[in-house]
Amino acid sequence: MKEVLLNKKAIDVILLEVTDVTVLTDYFVLATGMNKKQVEQLFAHYCEEALEEEGIFKLRKEASEDWVLIDYGDVIVHLFLEETRSRYGLEKIWHKGKVIES
Structure with missing residues (x-):
């Protein structure tokens, strides 16, 4: 997950x-983007895609103008x-x- 976000230019990624x-x-996975398009389309889309390839599917997703939350149960992005x-x-x-990765 962290690598997917960093590859899409996310900053300050923390597990x-x-x-x-x-x-x-x-x-919790926390990550910051520089603009709305980056957060909504790049980060969210690629996180979902990467996890789906691993057989992990979201339970729900909520998005606002400046925050996207993706709930996977044991992990919330x-x-x-x-x-x-x-x-x-x-x-x-x-x-x-406990910060696992920063």
């Missing part, structure tokens, strides 16, 4: 383990515009989670 912090999921990621500060909210 955060939250298994011991919440029952919602085991991991958050793709943001820079300002939105900073405003919501998921890393701070889930600070008790």
Whole structure:
């Protein structure tokens, strides 16, 4: 997942383990894009495509103007515009989670 995002020029890609912090999921993948098109079309599309090739299919997907969330059950992918990621500060909210990759 991280490599797919980095190949599409995502910045600040983090895998955060939250298994011991919440029952919602085991991991969050957080990544930032420079513009709406990059976040919505490139990141989201290629993440979904790469995981589908591995036999992993999304449970649901939600998108707004500046944030795409793709729920795979055990993993939730958050793709943001820079300002939105900073405003919501998921890393701070889930600070008790363990950064696996950064």
